[in-house]
Amino acid sequence: xxxxxxxxxxxxxxxxxxxxxAGLTDIAIGALLETQWLLGIGVWGLIIxxxxxxxxxx
Numbered sequence: 001x002x003x004x005x006x007x008x009x010x011x012x013x014x015x016x017x018x019x020x021x022a023g024l025t026d027i028a029i030g031a032l033l034e035t036q037w038l039l040g041i042g043v044w045g046l047i048i049x050x051x052x053x054x055x056x057x058x
Contacts, residue, residue: 012056020049 023045030038 012052016049016053016056019045019052023049 023042026038026042026045028042030036030040030042
C-alpha cells in the first residue's frame with residue numbers, strides 16, 4: 001500500500017533523472033562537437049541534479 005506522501009517524491013525523482021539525463025546528453029554532444037559552451041551547460045545540469053537529489057532527501 002502506497003501512501004499519498006510518496007507521490008511528490010516520485011515527481012521529484014523524475015525531475016532529477018530528466019535533468020541528469022539532459023546534462024549527460026549535453027556533455028556527450030558537446031564532447032563530440034568539441035564545443036565548450038555545451039559541455040558547460042551539461043556539467044551545470046549534472047551539478048544541479050546532484051544538488052537537488054542531495055537536498056531533497058525525504
